[in-house]
Amino acid sequence: MANYVLILLVNVLIYMVADWKELRKARRRNRWLYVSIMVVTLVIGWYLYKTNHPFRPGNWIPSVPF
């Protein structure tokens, strides 16, 4: 299994470098929003990488009575 965290981290770094000028101009709260979305992404990536049978919302949908 590919290392989710490593590949996501590469993604995050590429986009942060690309957005650097915009981030410097942005308000502090919006900068925090940017960073927090990236952190949540990395946390989910770490969870998927470390867990053998992660909870998936897709598993839950078919259990809805229909």
Next chain:
Amino acid sequence: MKTSGYQSNLLGCTLILVITLTNVPAQVFHYAEQHAYLSLVLAGAALLLPLWIMSKAAAIDPEHSLMDLLVTRRPVLGKLILGLYAIFFLLLLARDLRIMTDFTSIFLLQNTPLIVLSSLMMLPVIWMARGGADVISQMAEIFLPILIMVLILIPILGFRDIDGRMMMPIFDLNMQGIGLGWWLFLGYMGDLILLPFLIRGRAFRFRSGFNGLLLGMACLMIVVVFGLLILGAPMAARMSFPTYELVRHLQLTDFLDRFELIMVALYYPSTFVKLGISLHLLCRVFELTVPKLRDNLVAAPLGVFAIVCSLWFYDDLVMLIQINMYWPIIAIFFAFLLPGVIWLVLWSKREPLPR
């Protein structure tokens, strides 16, 4: 910059066509068999209602786009509705990205990890979403006509493989199967509801949506009818991607052995446009709900978040195909019920705003 009528037709067609032609036809062939085309017509007819409701809602103030109208006229309720749509846009983005990642992984790059494939696919999509609605519209103007030409080649090149017996018995209608096919098509064709939110600089008109719907349905009809005539419903129903198998049947004499690779390469940019639309709208919701935030700033974090969501929500392609049966519930909520709520919310404050 205003979205032109031609661009909105192409965008409507992109929303209906691009992802629907991947794996849904196989399930529709399974249920509706030789009458799959009737399911398509019924799904298209059902979508006229939300288009009409949205055009009426947008006509309340033709000077502004639908998203701006919602936020300016009903700040709290409007943001709540946009928040619900943001979940829908994320779900669509994750689903479409996962379908395309699995498609690439199965047919083209078997040894590459899924996360690498989805990261590579997301790269142009994020750049497209950073460019905004203008870039997306212009990309649709370039790539969708190419995709339509590729689809028109199916009847021309596949003509000699047609077997008319595959459509028989033509008058033995299995209404339950046709109904289930309609249900499956509705889940994916319901993405058309993104179009009214995408139009900028002028009000969304019913005619733009209708033309896009007709164009998309005509292209899907080619895929469905020739899938039936060339592959046959019993065989096509057992394939994960029947359209790809249909394209593989096409041969240009001995000129190109893997002619389908060229066709698939021409298909990919259209899928990026579809992904770009979902991501751009997600960013627009953030722009309208968070003060002084520009939509291009959140394109990258939301794009990377969508990558991880596409891998998190679905275990594999089998799960995606199983969930297709439940997608119409989501589509009915966002494409039929919420447009009615939007119209009611805007209609209750329909007096013109002071300039």
